[in-house]
Each structure stands twice: as structure tokens, then as C-alpha cells.
Amino acid sequence: MNAIPLDDDSLTWGVPSRRIAAFLIDWALIVVVTMAVSLVFGVIHVMTLGLLHGPAHLILIIGLIYEAGWIASPAMATPGDAAMGLSVRRSDDLGRPTLVQAIAFTGLLYLTLAAGVIWLAIAFFTHRRRAIHDMIAGLVVVRAGALEWRRW
Known part of the structure; x- marks a missing residue:
């Protein structure tokens, strides 16, 4: 599928620091x-005099829906x-x-954050600069520019 080998270090060079900045943008x-x-x-809630208050608890999973929806989308980011x-x-075929x-x-990212940010270090x-939640989910975060065909 890709001309760059899966173990090529250029795919993940500088990723951890970029992930921190990306997390802050996504958090905002x-x-x-x-x-x-x-x-x-x-x-x-006010218009229904509190009768439809139950669905308001769904705001607790907005972050999960946001992150998972974008990652599973064709944008993959x-x-x-x-x-x-x-x-x-x-991580197996970069698909x-x-x-x-x-x-x-x-x-697992949110569980890692709840357990303490030190686990992200x-x-x-x-190898390939993967966090614990990356390894368990079978994913890897790579630089998108490193996946493009190189012109010589």
C-alpha cells in the first residue's frame, strides 16, 4: 500500500510534541x-419545566463522540x-x-488522563512513539506528510 516501510522512523519523528498541541486545540x-x-x-430544560432534563447528561460523552467520530472518518484525524x-x-498496515x-x-485516552498524565510520557x-492507549487500540499516530509519495 505504501512505499515507506512500517518501521521507518520518519513516520513518527516529532509526533509526541505535536500530539500535545493537537490535544490542546481539540480540547478547546x-x-x-x-x-x-x-x-x-x-x-x-427551562421550556419543558425540567421534564426533559435526562438527555442533558449526554454532554458527558461529547468528547468521546467528537474524537472517535473524527478518527474513524475518512480524514483519520x-x-x-x-x-x-x-x-x-x-498500526499493522497504516490503513x-x-x-x-x-x-x-x-x-482509553480519557482513562489514561484520569489515571494521571504521566502515563502519556x-x-x-x-517504538514508533506510541502511548498505552495507542498500543491497546492497535493504532499509531503518524505525520501525514511522511505518508505522501516523495518526489526525487
């Missing part, structure tokens, strides 16, 4: 989306990842991630 976008949805649910020139791929892999990747020391 998730906050904006969550605030907008919260306002909508607030208006619905969240807007933050795309801005930083990153792409999320399957498009499945929805199940994207959900596992995102859910493993990405600086592993």
Missing part, C-alpha cells in the same frame, strides 16, 4: 461544542491533529481505523 473545540450543547439543553499535520492509522478502534482509542520511549 470540545469545550466550545459542549458549551453550545449545554446552552441548548438549558433552554430545553481530529481537527487538532490535522492542524498539526498528524494522522491516526492502524483507516475502524469505529471500534477509534472508540477504544478515545476511551511512555510515548517518548516506545
